[in-house]
Amino acid sequence: MTLQQQQAAASTAIARAARLEPQLHAFVELSPAGGLPKAGLRGAGLLAFLPYAAKDLFFAPNHSPCCGLAAPIEPDRAAYADVLRCLDERGAARIGFTAMTELAYEPSGFNAVAHYPRNPWNCEFIPGGSSSGSAVAVASGSSVVALGSDTGGSIRIPAHCCGVTGFKPSWGAISVTGTVPLAPFLDCLGLLARCAADLAPTSEVLLSNALPPAVVEKVVVLGDVLETAESPIRRVCQDGIDLIRTLPVAVSRVDALPAITAIDEQALIVMQGEAARTHASRIKDPATNPILGKRLAKGLAIDDETLAASRAMRTPLVAAFEDKILGSVDAAILPVMPICTPRYVDVDPTSPSFSGRRLYDLSRYCRFVNMLGLPAVALPVGFDDRGLPVGLQLIGRRGRDCDLIALASRIQEKSDWHARIPDAIHDLIEIDEGLRT
Numbered sequence: 001m002t003l004q005q006q007q008a009a010a011s012t013a014i015a016r017a018a019r020l021e022p023q024l025h026a027f028v029e030l031s032p033a034g035g036l037p038k039a040g041l042r043g044a045g046l047l048a049f050l051p052y053a054a055k056d057l058f059f060a061p062n063h064s065p066c067c068g069l070a071a072p073i074e075p076d077r078a079a080y081a082d083v084l085r086c087l088d089e090r091g092a093a094r095i096g097f098t099a100m101t102e103l104a105y106e107p108s109g110f111n112a113v114a115h116y117p118r119n120p121w122n123c124e125f126i127p128g129g130s131s132s133g134s135a136v137a138v139a140s141g142s143s144v145v146a147l148g149s150d151t152g153g154s155i156r157i158p159a160h161c162c163g164v165t166g167f168k169p170s171w172g173a174i175s176v177t178g179t180v181p182l183a184p185f186l187d188c189l190g191l192l193a194r195c196a197a198d199l200a201p202t203s204e205v206l207l208s209n210a211l212p213p214a215v216v217e218k219v220v221v222l223g224d225v226l227e228t229a230e231s232p233i234r235r236v237c238q239d240g241i242d243l244i245r246t247l248p249v250a251v252s253r254v255d256a257l258p259a260i261t262a263i264d265e266q267a268l269i270v271m272q273g274e275a276a277r278t279h280a281s282r283i284k285d286p287a288t289n290p291i292l293g294k295r296l297a298k299g300l301a302i303d304d305e306t307l308a309a310s311r312a313m314r315t316p317l318v319a320a321f322e323d324k325i326l327g328s329v330d331a332a333i334l335p336v337m338p339i340c341t342p343r344y345v346d347v348d349p350t351s352p353s354f355s356g357r358r359l360y361d362l363s364r365y366c367r368f369v370n371m372l373g374l375p376a377v378a379l380p381v382g383f384d385d386r387g388l389p390v391g392l393q394l395i396g397r398r399g400r401d402c403d404l405i406a407l408a409s410r411i412q413e414k415s416d417w418h419a420r421i422p423d424a425i426h427d428l429i430e431i432d433e434g435l436r437t
Helices: 003-024 082-089 132-139 156-162 196-206 223-227 231-245 257-278 290-301 304-311 314-326 356-361 367-372 401-412 423-428
Strands: 027-030 051-055 093-098 145-150 165-168 188-193 218-222 250-254 331-335 376-383 389-396
Touching (some): 003 051, 082 093, 132 145, 145 196, 156 376, 156 389, 165 401, 196 401, 218 223, 223 257, 223 331, 231 389, 231 401, 257 314, 314 367, 376 401, 389 401
Parallel strands (some): 051 093, 051 145
Antiparallel strands (some): 165 376
């Protein structure tokens, strides 16, 4: 494809996003077609005119993020996030900024103060959060890749709900400078794409200091974790595991639920404690949604000593996980979520059918990974009995990010779960040249 064709494809992506926006509400801001990189101004590199979207927590010239709130987080129009600068300087085409939950502190996609994105498979169901708009943009073909953030599952949960591939890197592997933080000890920036092959070029650029990929030869299924998931999740994830068994990969099993539960206790302390300190000024601010304020205020009960002690647990927890759970294998396998994707009505705190437990369960299998600082990839492995996507999660050793992306690519070479067109927008999708659908 020539540079002119690549540029035309980026313009097509913006047109598609605009066409779908009234139904999906994936974006808070779309770029004008005339604002894209110009053919010939940037080199014909791997990312030239690559259509990408960015979660609305990045600062950029002439853009102050709202971060899911009703107004910009702060009036700073000079800041420029390292990640955006990196992609923009390589000629990637930013389609726009995507919708998210308030302060990235809600896992379903529901937002009480702004338009919230709709799941392109069924608009009554959640798209997952907090990187909800980014997942919807990718699932609908409005961008090839999208930037998201993940503090306790905020990339992997939307990947599961929207049937796309999500990558959470090792902690610190991608610069977070120029983004709005939530819990810095856990915060990661990562990517969403239809498949691992689509996100690989961008991850290669952003993971500039990553180790070269090694072939994953041995994986372990976290058996008791899989068994505690709801029946449709177990069935679909088992299909994914069975496919992995057809690869030249040795698959074993270990029980890990007690270890994950113990790690998760520390993760919640760090998440709540740091979120309260990061956004302390918003807790009693009249402009803050009371439910968000209450959620933030929980962390004020965690004293500095307790918070520091939990942070200090990362090193011994990683050592124990690698020794007792991973052992001699390269990666662990488990569901992204233990529950089927809920309806929006079940996560709206004002609804009679609201379930706080289901909200908690959305990230139950994800938060511990952030506490350990390990890389993870979520990839679609089929559909539940309502036709909604289900994701399988791969967890690797610290710094072995590229190994997981390569393994996900090998899996997706033998499957087509990632290539389906979402049901709720099937009649609105046109096969546009240069865009994957």
